[in-house]
Amino acid sequence: MSSARTTITDHLNQCHTSPLVHLQSFKSEFTLPSSSDLSLSYRQSFQAVIRHQLWLRDRTAEYAGLAASACDVDDVAVAYPADNSPDLFLSLLACMSLTVRPHNNDIGDGDTAKVRVLPAMINTRWTPTEIERAIGTTDGMHTCNEVESLTLLVYGRGYEQRANDTVGLLRIKGEKCIALQLEEFSFDYASPRGLQECSRSEVVEGATSREVSLSNEDAVILFTSGTSSPRGAKGVRLSHRSLYVQALAKTQSPCQYDTHTKVVATTVPLFHVGGLSSALGVMLGGGSLMFPPATGKGFQPSSILKSIADDESTRSANTLVVVPAMLHALIEYTKQQSPVFPNVRLILVGGQSIAGNVYINTRRMFPNARIVQTYACTEAGSSITFEDLGFATNGSSGGTPPNNNSVSGTSCVGYPPIHIQVEIFDQKSRHMPLRNGEMGIIGTRGPHTMSGYWSRGENNATFLSEADWMLTNDLGMKDPQSGKLYFCGRANDVIRTGGESVLANDVEAILMQHDDIIECAVFALPDEQFGECVCAALVLKQGTRSEMEDASDLLQRIRKHCSRHHLSGFKRPRKVFLFTPALPRNSSGKILKHEIQRKTLAESVMQRSRL
Template sequence: MELSKILLQRRGADLDDNPYAVHQIQHSCRTISYKHAKEYLVQHQEWLKTSIFDSFEERITHASPDSTIVIAYLSNNSPDLFLSVISATSSCVRALPALINTRWTVAEVGQALQSTNSNDMTLLLYGPEFRETAEEASRIIAHFVVSLPIPSLVRLGPIIVPESDRRRSATTNDYDLNACILELSRLPLSHDDALIVFTSGTTSGPKGVRLSHRALVMQALAKLQPPCRYSSKTVMLATTVPFFHVGGLSSILAVWLAGGTLIFPGAPGMSSKFDPSRLLDSLSHALPSNTLVMVPAMIFAVQKEMQPGETFPYVDLILIGGQSASNTTIDFLTETYPNARVVQTYACTEAASSMTFFDVTAERSCLVQSLPLAGDCVGVTPRHVRISIFDATKQPSLEAVEESYTPGIIGTAGAHVMNGYWRRGGLNPVRRFEEWYLTNDLGFWDEENRLYFCGRANDVIRTGGETVLASEVERILAMHPSVVECAVFALPDERFGEAVCCALVCSGSCPCVSEVRKFCAKEGTLAGYKRPRRLFEVEELPRNSSGKILKFLLQERFKDAGRLRSKL
């Protein structure tokens, strides 16, 4: 069974009148019910079939068997975008949807969609802000491309003024979610490619990932289970989770499967990009969001916009992705959102979203305070996900690490794993050893079978014959009260081969570099070879569209700073 059919059939008559999406307009709002959303989904499907036929009729007639049609989406979040993407996953459309990162340059868009097969075809659908980018990208792509605006088929309901009691608790279910999960997990879900999502390209260029209908549904269902517990009472802010990221797409699907509501601040047509001030305004609305999905960089941006002592008691759930949140960030969240469960995830695009969940609010006090290894607890897996730790020294063979606190490469297996990488002109094979997909992330188990994430396997510094985990040094430096965030990276060093270096974002006007240097020199803080030999204070850390820090840009920026070695 395909994704579009599941969403069309999922909602029952008892929930069809529930709001699927809400546009907050000043103190009022306009809604779209599930009943009407399903009708618009079908309309988008018919529009796509007609547009593809009109655009490519002659080429389809004379196309070679190996030619493909891709529907590429370049747009900020909107109800029409989501419904069009889901409608495109149907086999009756005869094309494969691909979600394009809106922060890419024209050249990056063209490179992602380029093909070695001149018979391939692309329908490039764009939102109102991206017409120029889409048209420029169309001109540099060698094969046949047609660019069109995403049709505005959604019609909003009348203006309503919500009552104060419309503020709903996301943890209260009004129908049996367990029955819903059981029903959907038993469906004959298709293993065929549903769509393409691109990786963030932290260590190399972005890669297209082929995700199946089954993978997307199973990972969305994981968010209906503890500790997230999406339900028909979930009201999720839609502007913090770009649909082109797998975490955003998975959360949007989970909201639909649970019968929840998406919130879009502002009138239709307004930009739906993340804006911290608009987020705060949205949380003060008569119908506020009770569920936030954010990366730590967003949390930091919101914190800078807030008034002292401001709190939001109606928020029930904060789901953190992208990277691990520091203890300082967690403390801020628990103070600002006093009734919220804070859930840390561990995810990757190749696994169709989150592989583990850790309820920080409930379980942080249960963790071992003095670990023999440095790592961030990311929790346990949902039932359909398998994870194992493999000895990195034994590759290419696989040997699982059974002992607690023994690091290795994180591998995962199950229906959630991608079908493979994608490239126009051919399908790339999945990066697997036997049935396992190896993430290139380092991790270990504790005694309670909770997973800890230690960073990327290639995010290590080899200095003077010793190996230093960048994440371990970052975790220690983040304990200093003046350090807002930091990034540890390597620079060439004539004496040690590589030198441990660190870029710091500091708060206040104190001499941060000198204070951190003294902090590192304290006995028992860091071993001598782990202490940063060069410290650089910066206003902000460079990040990609997922909020992940791009350390290669720091290395490029400070590559000529070799003579500025500290005395540590």
């Protein structure tokens, strides 16, 4: 492991003429930003980060009880259940700066400065039970008696009850935990006009010209969707170096984040690797993070559209980081007016491939935007490949979707950046690279890959080497002529819906707790808005209320059942289909989900299907 001690936060302490953070405010529907907008320069942002550093160290020392404890408190997690905001990002940067053992001249001294903390980004859609399962120690026990753990649940606005409920669950297991509200230090430094604090001659012209040696120590914990873990979501340990090289890739072609980049910072949550990597890429490129006012939970089309409204005063955003479901929502929200947003110059699409009417309408709505499709996973620290779909051709505001399927059902996801290697491996041996044109497991290696998985209360000192291939759970192939990567589907049973991943087994386990259900199978069907939607095929007991009611009522009862059993909203079925007398199975007794998908594909969500 490298001895370098530089953290990615250290790269914030530089000077650019554009503000890092811009808090937008609006007068009314579809009007331009008002003069009451607030901005933080890079220097002002760094001052706020220092405040967050001191606050985190003080709270850690206070609740760890360092003076009275004989233990080495070396397992301190700062878990963030909070919506995207300037202070969530700045507090995260502060926390990441504390993940490397401090030097003597660093902020703080004595026992307080000896504490090493590790941020863990929490999916805000999780229930308290799911949060506790993700950040708690294995079975509530530590494998090392000399190490004591502490969890600080630093919650944002609207998450106090969920944080307190999670604390209660952790304390039942005997774990030390406290809930604290996220401090909002950024408002103490914000300027009404984004006043600059450095001259043009002092500006650092991008990150690519600097030689850097970043720490390989863990910088942050991001969670997977739990596709291969019996305990659910797995914590992924990403190093400072991983975060840096992946953010730096976004300052290069085809994304080219620079000092002119102004990204809407509320579309993709910071607990998703794409959201965090994009925000860090903006920081390295010297651009700005644009925060429109919050109008509610989740994706808010009206707020996003105001943020990107054309503005001669350069106070509007020009870059979107989205999943196709978000583009669909923007299109549906404006379908009566059909507005055009020429100010947007880049749309970075992740989660799923953009296709069909969503692609055509996106081209119409954003005629001057370059569209870049990405293929990413949490364990790779963000994007593994980029497919540059370019600009609208010949000035056309529409255009047809890219016809880039090398094999039916596959999607072209492009080339990797220079620091990433990608190969396809045999599904059985999982160590033999295949020739171009052959389908197998997608593997990647380089400085971007995770250090390993996080097991609270266990030894996390193992590291995945840059020379080691990290295999995904995805199937892919390389085009024999171009060498581009094609995504061919999931190697295991995972549903991708609205940018989230859902493990079918998780949903099936909850459904089988319903008294009226004999057997079930959870699967995906195509959905224009969400890419894929979670569907359930059910066999019900005869004569029950569930069997007699219509599909709409049954669906609502199934979703309420899932809610009572602490299943997140995005995991709950959106369509149900009834089978009698049993689900189709093969000779080995395994349920044939492909047969279920074939039979249900033509069914409407409002139809009661009896197959």
